Amino acid sequence: MTDTDRTQSTARRLDTEDAQLALARVQEQLRRHAVVENISSHDSESDASDKVQVNLLQKQHEDALRTLVNDLHPADIAFILESLPKEERQLIWNLVRSEFDADVLLEVADWVRQSLIDSMDRADLVAATENMDADEIADLVANLPPDVIAEVQKGLTLKERAQLIEAMGYPEDSVGGIMDFEMVRVRDDVRLEVVLRYLRRLTELPDHTDQIFVVDRVDRLLGVLPLTALLVNDPDESVHNVMSTAYLTLNPHDDDAEAASAFERYDLVSAPVVDDRGRLVGRVTIDDVVDVIREDNDEQALSRAGMQEEDIFAPFARALRNRSPWLLLNLCTAGIAAYVASRFEDTVSHIVVLAFLMSIVAGIGGNSGNQTMTIIIRALAVGRVTSANAWLLIKREITVTFMVALLGSFVAGLFAWGISDSVPIALVMMAALIGNMLVGALVGVLVPMIRSRFGKDPAIGSSVLLTFATDSLGFFIFLGLATLFLI
Known part of the structure; x- marks a missing residue:
């Protein structure tokens, strides 16, 4: 079947069934298959006719799964593989027809592709890759065993081999890494x-x-x-x-x-x-x-969030290595914020309502800073931030945040006055909210810009640093003002 024929045969299916529905049907069929497998493994004393019946039922379930999966577009098969635990993923992969192997490997995410390739024998890998274009083979080179790459190269023409070598020479995140050579x-x-x-x-x-x-x-x-x-x-x-x-x-x-x-x-x-x-x-x-x-x-x-892409069903040890570093850093920053609050123990013990209000100051400052940070990271990603307009952008964000803070502080002040029946507490609440929202805006602008200036990803860990600043300084500003003017 040619690529054109395959596209035509799957187009009708894509009109009537999306990937999520296909996943649900596959999962239901897998559940039935698992029930039969469980019966087979625990029914060792059954007579021969019962075993034959169970084996026949197993084969029927496998055939139903095979038909269901191979009637899907390769992109939907890739989606299903990414959404299943490793054992079920391997079962479905073994049922995929060999002519779809190449398309699925190209569609599936990197963190799943390696496990699929590891489960294939050498002959199947060579068969899957030998009909790929040079740029497609280059996409898989990092995952393929060296002997498979060497075997595939033998079947390429001199022109295709030169294209493959050229494609492999470009960084993954460059135009050369995504370009193809097929054109008129x-x-x-x-x-x-x-x-x-x-x-x-x-x-x-x-x-x-x-x-x-x-x-x-x-x-x-x-x-x-x-x-x-x-x-x-x-x-x-x-x-x-x-x-x-x-x-x-x-x-x-x-x-x-x-x-x-x-x-x-x-x-x-x-x-x-x-x-x-x-x-x-x-x-x-x-x-x-x-x-x-x-x-x-x-x-x-x-x-x-300080994370890297991972298999959603990855082993616990790998998930722990991925998630724990920034969480531990966040724990340290939260500890610093708690330490700052503890330095004002006498103030809080005199005016207990401050303990309820200070979380509002920290939370609103963090949310405001997150809005600013999202805008800046997006602008950096599309190249709209330059040395010529950086200072103008900083001033604009500070001005906008200040105007929003004035409105927000009035609402927060009314709330503080309502639960404390104290105008001074309301005024301190207003001043602290404005101050912490400005802190959030500054951090939201400067952290991504500084990281980008030094060639780092502006998004990595930015939210953790923002939370640290708005929590620690928010507590310090609010409780510091309360100590100065209320005690």
Whole structure:
């Protein structure tokens, strides 16, 4: 079955059943399979006919699972594998048809891919990878055994082998790491009719082909020929007269996140990749960019909590190593905040209501700082923060936070007055809330900017540092003001 046939056969299924529903059906079938397995393992004294019946039932459940899984799109199979515990994941993987192995391995997350590859024998791995494009093989190189890579390389042409070596030479988060080599290129001195005849001789166009690249004799990019221009112009017209010279190019060493921003900004479907000499070496397509955006968003969400991507069913020891460092740091920062509060024990013992109000000051300061931090991290991610506008951005966030704090402090002051029946306590509450929200804004702006300035991920651990600042300084400001003006 060709890729085109497979796409057509799965398109109807995708219209009627999403991945979550497919996962639920697989899990239900696995539950039934487990019940039969349990009966088989505990029913050793049954007669031969009962054992045959149980074995037949086991085979029926496996066949039902095999049919259910192999009727899905490879992306949905990958989703299901990522959502199952290791034992059930391995069972489903063994039922996937061999012709889907390559597609599933490319779709599945890195933290699952390695376990799937480890369970495959050498012959199956070679069979799965030998029909991949060079850029797809490069995506799997880090997970494949060296002897499998060597065997696959033997089956490549000289051109494909050179492409594989080139793709492996680029960093994972670069344009070169996501570009593919399958594209249509033509010369500028031919007529459109010649181009049309050339396209008709192809078995199929590369995915997401919205434009043809026009090159000279040494593959230097001269322009692009949109398919719309090819279809609506006179076939006798020259490519040179119809091609567009206003186009975006990427360099293999560009950051893939910057390429994703360019695709979003200019609504691109594909973009040529040229080297430093202007030679066309590949292209980036919208499906590659969507993967980059999704992965960056996932990494950013995890980084803010000080975590790395992991298998949701990973062994406890691995999960502990992933989660404990920043949690221990958070415990230390919480201890410092508690220590700060303990220094004002006399103040709290005299005015007990302060113990209830100080958590509001810390919480609102943290929430306000988190809003600011989210805006700054997003702006840094898309390249909108520069040395020219950094100070302006800081002043703006401080001003906005101050205006919000004035409104919020009035509400908090009314609440403090309502439960304490004391105007001085309400005023201290208002002043402390404004002060801590400004602290949160400063930390929310400066921490991501400073980390980015030194080449670090601005999202990693930022929320932990923000919580430390707004808790410790929030308690200090609130209880310090209370000590000065209320005692």
